[in-house]
Amino acid sequence: MKLYYTPGFCSLSPHIVLHELGGQFDVERVDVETKTTETGADFRAINPKGYVPALRLGDGEVLTEGAAIVQYLADSNGARRLAPEPGTLARARLQEQLNFIASELHKAFAPLFRGATGEAKDAAVATVGQRLDHMEKQFADGRAYLLGDHFSVADAYLFVVASWTGPTGIGFAQWPRLAAFVERVRERPSVKAAMAAEGLA
The missing domain is CATH 1.20.1050.10 (Glutathione S-transferase Yfyf (Class Pi); Chain A, domain 2)
Structure with a gap:
């Protein structure tokens, strides 16, 4: 799993949650002005919206929008202290x-x-x-x-x-x-x- 982030932007929120969970993950910095990542990739090909955060999952799927990402991370790891049970x-x-x-x-x-x-x-x-x-x-x-x-x-x-x-x-x-x-x-x-x-x- 890889988080695309820009320092100090709202992508810091899922970055914090990833550290709360303590699992393995990668991060890649995004230049929001040029829409390129630190490895030279076109970020718009990763997230057509052109802004962070974006989370690439293990199967290649990309999830965007911080509020959705942090809930997915908590749910997929059973972290009920971070996000209560759905439907409650x-x-x-x-x-x-x-x-x-x-x-x-x-x-x-x-x-x-x-x-x-x-x-x-x-x-x-x-x-x-x-x-x-x-x-x-x-x-x-x-x-x-x-x-x-x-x-x-x-x-x-x-x-x-x-x-x-x-x-x-x-x-x-x-x-x-x-x-x-x-x-x-x-x-x-x-x-x-x-x-x-x-x-x-």
Whole structure:
């Protein structure tokens, strides 16, 4: 199995999950500007969407979209602490979190990474702030992770996206619980290993 990634992008989430699982896997870096991999392959031939992550399975099948990849990894390894049993309310709650992070929080950062300025930048910062307000409230009951006391694939994704408050200059001043969550997750061996492998630590 091989994960195609770009350092610091959302592909860091399945990279973390792979380290959580502890099995054998390969990684290959992708230049998202040229759409080529570190071995010179045309990434669009691997993932026609042209963006990371992509996971090549042992039989050659390629799976894309981070939320789908992390659930597949957990399910195929029987890692119920990372993703509850399909068909349960707990699993629906996991998908609820993954969908919000992907469609609302992740996408809200896009204008900031595309160089938005002026009113467009202000609007994007405001939208990110609203989404972070929602995530901050998730931890108001004292839970350690999104689903409670156990780290899940949704936490890996939230860790990555919430960390983008750093390079965008938004910071965590208004979201202390979320800041504490990010620091808690950063200390996991899987996170340290994935970040070191991507040259982020």
